[in-house]
Amino acid sequence: MKRLLRQIDSEISALGGKRSRSRASIIEVFFRSGRHLTVDELTSEVRARNRDIGAATVYRTLKLLSRLGYAKELDFGEGARRYESSLTAHHDHLVCTGCGNVSEFEEPRIERLQDEVAKKHGFVPTMHRLAIYGTCPRCLSPQPRETAE
Amino acid sequence: MKRLLRQIDSEISALGGKRSRSRASIIEVFFRSGRHLTVDELTSEVRARNRDIGAATVYRTLKLLSRLGYAKELDFGEGARRYESSLTAHHDHLVCTGCGNVSEFEEPRIERLQDEVAKKHGFVPTMHRLAIYGTCPRCLSPQPRETAE
């Protein structure tokens, strides 16, 4: 984590950038969360630690991480995009339309078939997006609700 | 085509709607095109025939077709969504990042593997989105340019 932060900082300064407290805070919270966050969600979590960090800076920092290859932009068609760490291996997503939770899977056979399909169409693939939408296990067997009474 | 228009009209009036000249025009141009159109693109094509059809009506008509199951909303992350006829069988898409062209493919083995993945995760799938991005054959072997001189 500290190591990651230092590495990112050095890449930034190699590109003529300077380090900043706000950005460090945003980056740390982002990687610590390990989730698939919207900018709004991340902004809230960051502000819980440092009240006066602006949303624009969160947007800028995620764009920066994405340019440097440390984050990936995701779009599940929710109206706001999400970001995830790109430090993990490639994977695709299961999106629960009930609770909004996003989980991950790897399926090499699907990856292979995609290449095959592309080749068959004379197409040179550079990336793909695959998301499966549905209901997650937790939403399928609803817990006995904690009633407030 | 005429048949399709009549069927849609009857569904609309069954739901308490009325027929309209603008809407008929939009629907006809949409299904005739057979492509994956943004609202802007469709609006242009419609306006070439009928100068004074408003963009709002095109938005409304596509939403309506989508509610009735005659059109599908697509989102390739371009900033504007596209619509396609849903009269064809289910398929996924190849999107050329060079020329923007969208082509289609069916791959039952991928469909099957998706169900398998979902099941493995205790997930009940309702839909999926798969798009492969890359360079299409036409963009790979660029034609000798027609120079103007």
Next chain:
DNA sequence: TATGATATTGAATGTCAATGTCATGATATA
């Protein structure tokens, strides 16, 4: 440490696709 060049900040504003509002026009039914 003090200086100055320059990158970064947060707030405000701009942009753009999509949706909402509303007065007017079109359509169905008797």
Next chain:
DNA sequence: TATATCATGACATTGACATTCAATATCATA
């Protein structure tokens, strides 16, 4: 044709995201 109600097109509004800008933070150099 009268009446009710739906649909239209112009325009305003929304919401995510990008950009602008004056103030501030960072950093190499003296």
